[in-house]
Amino acid sequence: xxxxxxxxxxxxxxxxxxxxxxxxxxxxxxxxxxxxxxxxxxxxxxxxxxxxxxxxxxxxxxxxxxxxxxxxxxxxxxxxxxxxxxxxxxxxxxxxxxxxxxxxxxxxxxxxxxxxxxxxxxxxxxxxxxxxxxxxxxxxxxxxxxxxxxxxxxxxxxxxxxxxxxxxxxxxxxxxxxxxxxxxxxxxxxxxxxxxxxxxxxxxxxxxxxxxxxxxxxxxxxxxxxxxxxxxxxxxxxxxxxxxxxxxxxxxxxxxxxxxxxxxxxxxxxxxxxxxxxxxxxxxxxxxxxxxxxxxxxxxxxxxxxxxxxxxxxxxxxxxxxxxxxxxxxxxxxxxxxxxxxxxxxxxxxxxxxxxxxxxxxxxxxxxxxxxx
Amino acid sequence: xxxxxxxxxxxxxxxxxxxxxxxxxxxxxxxxxxxxxxxxxxxxxxxxxxxxxxxxxxxxxxxxxxxxxxxxxxxxxxxxxxxxxxxxxxxxxxxxxxxxxxxxxxxxxxxxxxxxxxxxxxxxxxxxxxxxxxxxxxxxxxxxxxxxxxxxxxxxxxxxxxxxxxxxxxxxxxxxxxxxxxxxxxxxxxxxxxxxxxxxxxxxxxxxxxxxxxxxxxxxxxxxxxxxxx
Numbered sequence: 207x208x209x210x211x212x213x214x215x216x217x218x219x220x221x222x223x224x225x226x227x228x229x230x231x232x233x234x235x236x237x238x239x240x241x242x243x244x245x246x247x248x249x250x251x252x253x254x255x256x257x258x259x260x261x262x263x264x265x266x267x268x269x270x271x272x273x274x275x276x277x278x279x280x281x282x283x284x285x286x287x288x289x290x291x292x293x294x295x296x297x298x299x300x301x302x303x304x305x306x307x308x309x310x311x312x313x314x315x316x317x318x319x320x321x322x323x324x325x326x327x328x329x330x331x332x333x334x335x336x337x338x339x340x341x342x343x344x345x346x347x348x349x350x351x352x353x354x355x356x357x358x359x360x361x362x363x364x365x366x367x368x369x370x371x372x373x374x375x376x377x378x379x380x381x382x383x384x385x386x387x388x389x390x391x392x393x394x395x396x397x398x399x400x401x402x403x404x405x406x407x408x409x410x411x412x413x414x415x416x417x418x419x420x421x422x423x424x425x426x427x428x429x430x431x432x433x434x435x436x437x438x439x440x441x442x443x444x445x446x447x448x449x450x451x452x453x454x455x456x457x458x459x460x461x462x463x464x465x466x467x468x469x470x471x472x473x474x475x476x477x478x479x480x481x482x483x484x485x486x487x488x489x490x491x492x493x494x495x496x497x498x499x500x501x502x503x504x505x506x507x508x509x510x511x512x513x514x515x516x517x518x519x520x521x522x523x524x525x526x527x528x529x530x531x532x533x534x535x536x537x538x539x540x541x542x543x544x545x546x547x548x549x550x551x552x553x554x555x556x557x558x559x560x561x562x563x564x565x566x567x568x569x570x571x572x573x574x575x576x577x578x579x
Numbered sequence: 580x581x582x583x584x585x586x587x588x589x590x591x592x593x594x595x596x597x598x599x600x601x602x603x604x605x606x607x608x609x610x611x612x613x614x615x616x617x618x619x620x621x622x623x624x625x626x627x628x629x630x631x632x633x634x635x636x637x638x639x640x641x642x643x644x645x646x647x648x649x650x651x652x653x654x655x656x657x658x659x660x661x662x663x664x665x666x667x668x669x670x671x672x673x674x675x676x677x678x679x680x681x682x683x684x685x686x687x688x689x690x691x692x693x694x695x696x697x698x699x700x701x702x703x704x705x706x707x708x709x710x711x712x713x714x715x716x717x718x719x720x721x722x723x724x725x726x727x728x729x730x731x732x733x734x735x736x737x738x739x740x741x742x743x744x745x746x747x748x749x750x751x752x753x754x755x756x757x758x759x760x761x762x763x764x765x766x767x768x769x770x771x772x773x774x775x776x777x778x779x780x781x782x783x784x785x786x787x788x789x790x791x792x793x794x795x796x797x798x799x800x801x802x803x804x805x806x807x808x809x
């Protein structure tokens with residue numbers, strides 16, 4: 207019956223094309239939005255993902271690494287290094303900055319201060335310059351995609367940040383989380399720009415020794431620093447994601463978009479399959495008359511739904527993959543992981559099979575006696 | 580092979596009830612071509628539908644190949660149709676998306692036959708009706724008579740003992756219709772099938788072994804109108 211279902215599908219090519227377009231369209235819409243969503247989340251967890259730090263020590267109220275939750279004592283850096291299981295520790299400064307434009311006005315940046323020469327938590331995705339140049343006086347790295355926005359920045363450009371003169375020594379690409387773009391400076395330069403005291407840092411990053419059990423080290427650190435939060439990388443990541451979903455509302459808006467897209471696909475498949483049954487009611491009646499049960503006909507419809515789902519999903523995914531590759535950029539973060547493509551096929555199968563229920567109900571109502579009329 | 584006793588069929592109820600069949604009794608034997616003749620609205624199609632297990636009787640007894648239909652659960656009817664009855668419809672009702680072989684294979688696949696075995700049987704059946712050279716042809720590329728012969732081959736798939744034919748020659752010209760009836764007659768006389776043909780077409784009366792007239796839901800015995808004099 208499955209083969210009959212597929213051959214009936216293929217026989218009515220126009221209707222099949224309409225169904226496939228509907229499924230593909232739903233896949234494209236949904237996947238594009240999910241890709242945007244994942245891209246935005248990755249963009250915001252990128253900093254945590256790319257630093258070497260296995261564990262972070264932060265102020266108690268920290269939800270996301272922005273530098274807005276106060277500071278912690280710098281002494282934590284040395285004390286943490288002495289805790290069993292810790293291989294290295296490094297301080298990090300972070301805070302809001304205002305870059306003055308040559309023509310007047312100001313643009314916001316998020317300043318990250320990293321201790322040289324190790325530069326833990328320093329710039330990455332570097333497209334110009336070298337990290338070691340941050341050791342130069344008043345040196346900063348800026349975001350490449352913001353060059354024009356920041357008044358036409360180039361290597362060597364001089365700007366004023368928070369009233370301090372800084373020199374551009376490098377550019378990073380794609381470091382644009384929600385909020386201002388990241389800009390990197392040495393620890394001392396950042397401290398001056400942000401106005402931090404010498405014994406204050408925003409965060410302490412820790413690397414674990416080989417063989418250390420992360421949970422054990424975190425517990426030891428938390429006991430050692432009861433007034434701070436000690437968080438493994440995964441926790442910081444999760445907090446970041448949760449914060450973005452909660453505060454920005456992108457989860458709801460993109461989620462609604464995805465749901466509507468999938469609903470469109472559902473509706474198109476349901477209506478197309480239903481109308482196909484109506485168009486072929488005599489054939490279904492004949493099948494019943496010659497002995498096909500409702501179960502047999504359900505298998506026929508399921509085979510059709512499955513075929514439409516898989517074909518339509520593959521077409522849609524091919525299209526969206528090309529689209530994402532073509533338009534992805536620092537200003538438009540799009541991420542299309544492989545698991546999403548697999549999940550899309552499975553999701554469309556579920557949707558199309560569900561959509562076939564209307565057609566199945568219609569088939570059940572067909573009386574085999576109608577073929578005698 | 581077919582025994583009908585005091586069969587009645589009522590549509591609706593109360594003052595709007597319509598008695599399509601009124602205490603009908605008849606038989607059809609193996610190896611026989613029985614013609615069921617009557618004007619429109621006489622109950623022929625209702626009787627055929629009940630014999631074909633697509634309608635349930637309101638009262639009376641219907642035995643097909645030794646199986647009593649009255650009181651049979653709805654869920655068993657498809658199985659009865661599949662195993663004991665082959666249908667030849669007026670409009671042949673072939674699946675347009677399947678080849679002749681695919682169409683003939685349908686009842687066999689529904690019975691659980693493997694595709695290989697079904698195809699071999701289908702090829703033989705199509706050869707028997709003179710279409711051995713059209714195994715991969717789609718219905719749209721067949722003539723009316725050829726389509727009806729494919730329908731006959733499909734009806735014979737699985738070798739059901741009973742063939743029910745609803746106006747099999749109505750859409751065909753005289754010569755083609757004759758060819759179809761010759762095939763059905765051969766199936767009955769040589770194959771031992773019980774063939775019941777509902778028809779208006781007096782051109783094919785000569786092919787029947789017996790005729791049963793039905794009017795207003797009642798059977799008139801053959802003799803009140805004979806096969807040749809109508």
